Amino acid sequence: MAEDMVTAAKDEAVAERLAAEALIVDVDGYEGPLDLLLTLARTQKVDLLKISVLKLAEQYLAFVEHAKTLRIELAADYLVMAAWLAFLKSRLLLPPEPGDDGPSADELAAHLAYQLERLQAMRDAAAKLMARDQRGKDFFVRGQIEVVERTRKVTWTATLLDLMQAYARIRTRDDFRPFVMDRKDVFTMEEALERLKPLVGYAGEWTDLMSYLPEGWELDPVRRRSATAATFAASLELVKAGKIRLRQPETFAPIQIRASEPGHG
Amino acid sequence: MAEHDEDLARPEESLFEAPPEGEQERMVEAILFAAAEPVSVAELNARMPHGADAATALERLRKRYEGRGVNVVRIAEAWAIRTAPDLGFLMQKETVETRKLSRAAIETLAIIAYHQPVTRAEIEEIRGVSVSRGTIDQLLEMEWIRFGRRRMTPGRPVTFIVTPGFLDHFGLESTRDLPGLRDLRAAGLLDNRPPPGFGLDEREEDEEETPDMFEENEAEDG
Amino acid sequence: MAEHDEDLARPEESLFEAPPEGEQERMVEAILFAAAEPVSVAELNARMPHGADAATALERLRKRYEGRGVNVVRIAEAWAIRTAPDLGFLMQKETVETRKLSRAAIETLAIIAYHQPVTRAEIEEIRGVSVSRGTIDQLLEMEWIRFGRRRMTPGRPVTFIVTPGFLDHFGLESTRDLPGLRDLRAAGLLDNRPPPGFGLDEREEDEEETPDMFEENEAEDG
Numbered sequence: 001m002a003e004d005m006v007t008a009a010k011d012e013a014v015a016e017r018l019a020a021e022a023l024i025v026d027v028d029g030y031e032g033p034l035d036l037l038l039t040l041a042r043t044q045k046v047d048l049l050k051i052s053v054l055k056l057a058e059q060y061l062a063f064v065e066h067a068k069t070l071r072i073e074l075a076a077d078y079l080v081m082a083a084w085l086a087f088l089k090s091r092l093l094l095p096p097e098p099g100d101d102g103p104s105a106d107e108l109a110a111h112l113a114y115q116l117e118r119l120q121a122m123r124d125a126a127a128k129l130m131a132r133d134q135r136g137k138d139f140f141v142r143g144q145i146e147v148v149e150r151t152r153k154v155t156w157t158a159t160l161l162d163l164m165q166a167y168a169r170i171r172t173r174d175d176f177r178p179f180v181m182d183r184k185d186v187f188t189m190e191e192a193l194e195r196l197k198p199l200v201g202y203a204g205e206w207t208d209l210m211s212y213l214p215e216g217w218e219l220d221p222v223r224r225r226s227a228t229a230a231t232f233a234a235s236l237e238l239v240k241a242g243k244i245r246l247r248q249p250e251t252f253a254p255i256q257i258r259a260s261e262p263g264h265g
Numbered sequence: 266m267a268e269h270d271e272d273l274a275r276p277e278e279s280l281f282e283a284p285p286e287g288e289q290e291r292m293v294e295a296i297l298f299a300a301a302e303p304v305s306v307a308e309l310n311a312r313m314p315h316g317a318d319a320a321t322a323l324e325r326l327r328k329r330y331e332g333r334g335v336n337v338v339r340i341a342e343a344w345a346i347r348t349a350p351d352l353g354f355l356m357q358k359e360t361v362e363t364r365k366l367s368r369a370a371i372e373t374l375a376i377i378a379y380h381q382p383v384t385r386a387e388i389e390e391i392r393g394v395s396v397s398r399g400t401i402d403q404l405l406e407m408e409w410i411r412f413g414r415r416r417m418t419p420g421r422p423v424t425f426i427v428t429p430g431f432l433d434h435f436g437l438e439s440t441r442d443l444p445g446l447r448d449l450r451a452a453g454l455l456d457n458r459p460p461p462g463f464g465l466d467e468r469e470e471d472e473e474e475t476p477d478m479f480e481e482n483e484a485e486d487g
Numbered sequence: 488m489a490e491h492d493e494d495l496a497r498p499e500e501s502l503f504e505a506p507p508e509g510e511q512e513r514m515v516e517a518i519l520f521a522a523a524e525p526v527s528v529a530e531l532n533a534r535m536p537h538g539a540d541a542a543t544a545l546e547r548l549r550k551r552y553e554g555r556g557v558n559v560v561r562i563a564e565a566w567a568i569r570t571a572p573d574l575g576f577l578m579q580k581e582t583v584e585t586r587k588l589s590r591a592a593i594e595t596l597a598i599i600a601y602h603q604p605v606t607r608a609e610i611e612e613i614r615g616v617s618v619s620r621g622t623i624d625q626l627l628e629m630e631w632i633r634f635g636r637r638r639m640t641p642g643r644p645v646t647f648i649v650t651p652g653f654l655d656h657f658g659l660e661s662t663r664d665l666p667g668l669r670d671l672r673a674a675g676l677l678d679n680r681p682p683p684g685f686g687l688d689e690r691e692e693d694e695e696e697t698p699d700m701f702e703e704n705e706a707e708d709g
Contacts, residue, residue: 031368031369031392031393031394032392032393032394033393033394034392034393034394035392035393035394037393077394103460103461104461107461108460108461110461111458111460111461114458115391115393117454118391118454119391119392119393121449121452121454122372122375122376122379122391122392122454123372123375124445125375125378125379125443125444125445125449126371126372126374126375128444128445129371129374129375129378129435129443129444130371132435132436132437132444133350133353133435133436134434134435134436135347135433135434135435135436136434137353138350138353138436139347139348139349139350139353139436140347140348140353140356141301141302141345141347142298142299142300142301142346159408160411160412161405161406
């Protein structure tokens, strides 16, 4: 008798350990922290409304600890839940601070218990629903719909899903088109080169590079930026070709250019 | 069939006399047999001769088929003939392999059925996990759920409700017949209970335009 | 119904007792109802429990349906349930042929639903292709769209709006219940992420009665 009890206790300890390990191994099988909490809550073997949230918090935190030692990556929401439960646990253990006007620890715990009960209730409801007789499996519709060829009228049909998908398709069509730069506000280096080449021949004196921007482009910031970059890049090309010289007196000072051989076209 | 109090069809009301009750029952029988999908009383009336009363004929027909191999069943506002569920075993040949629904899809479906109209955020709050895109899509495609009215809360989120096709599939007359619904409601498990500290239940405000009263409810596990 | 001469099912023939006659009749009834093709007696026997006598049950069922709205009829060597010949006139509605709307039509309809009131030029701008006359005519004929007020712009173009018939078909209470782009995306109906700035759900913006606000909504594509 006593031996039986010892064996039983041992079996139980083994079973508990196996259960804990099974939980860990199965971590991918959980549909989020609430699902895991529900599984843990069941090990308390009490009505969900009578669950010890404190104990549950400890179980959950132990689970997360254990997962860490096993180097199992837990998704962020599991860790968020762990942080929240650690907070709840401390609130449950400590007397409320005076002047604390947020929800009490008991209220938070009660809500968690409610969420678990509600999730369990929905699972049960889902199971009951799926256990019902189902069309095409337990009961059947007329196999031979009668068609009497008499009046032939075509009606057109579409589902709401068709409608929404069509709209979605139209509204997102542009997202799918190959990426093309909107060229309206882009001044290319080739264009800048074209513009700069004939002009620099006359630049015997050092002149501000910015004075070579195409007309009108210096007003709009977007166009100005594009034109500046293109003109600068073009000027570097011309330096490389030995056509012009480039200087900048100091950092952020205006960049100046002049023809390398004044007068040379 | 014996009641012939048919002075209903007074000549000044209609040029055509309504068919006798027995005939009306035959007509309803023929129409329901021929159609695979449920037929509404309005449609029955529209298809039957002038003066016929489909609702009465239907009731008689329903009684007649009680206990038979096929039964007259009600689905939302419409009626259909379906084989008796206890004879499903004979029908293996007709069984169509329905796509296996994932656990997430089944739970989502149940939550929509029991909580409808329900928003995506509410489904996620109940399940404690985000609803994957494919899940709602799949249920929409099966025509078991559809979009309901928008919730009159900030963001005006769309809601989901179940369809008559859902009721038909699970042999339900209406969502009121969902298994265990009354107990769940009595236990408060179908309430939209906000987490403590969030004060007002947003559903209470439903009707009024409450533009930006409060941030989303989802902040709770932050 | 009363004939109980059931010593047919002799114990040495079968370990299982044949179902009572009434049950056999129910079974034949359900099988004939659900079958897509006429069923032969041999097949009925094969599908029914051991010891059942389909031929007898069939004969009883045939008698039962004599004079009803549907009858049990023999077609070549097999049996089926068919509408009584005199009620064929009720089946007219079953001959209606339903076809899916063309892509052009559904897109045009979607644009009208989401942007109403909307002119033809605007529809073409959104679709990026011209809208054929036939498409608009078809939607008008189906009574899913109708003419709205004329737009007070040069040329005073007519606008199109959707009808109550449209709302009814799609199970909507109002076009405001149409899910916005964000909802579509959430439901997994849109696969791509929008570029920044595109993500605004314009459905949110047109809550107020803004009859001619159309132009703003389109600007994002530009």
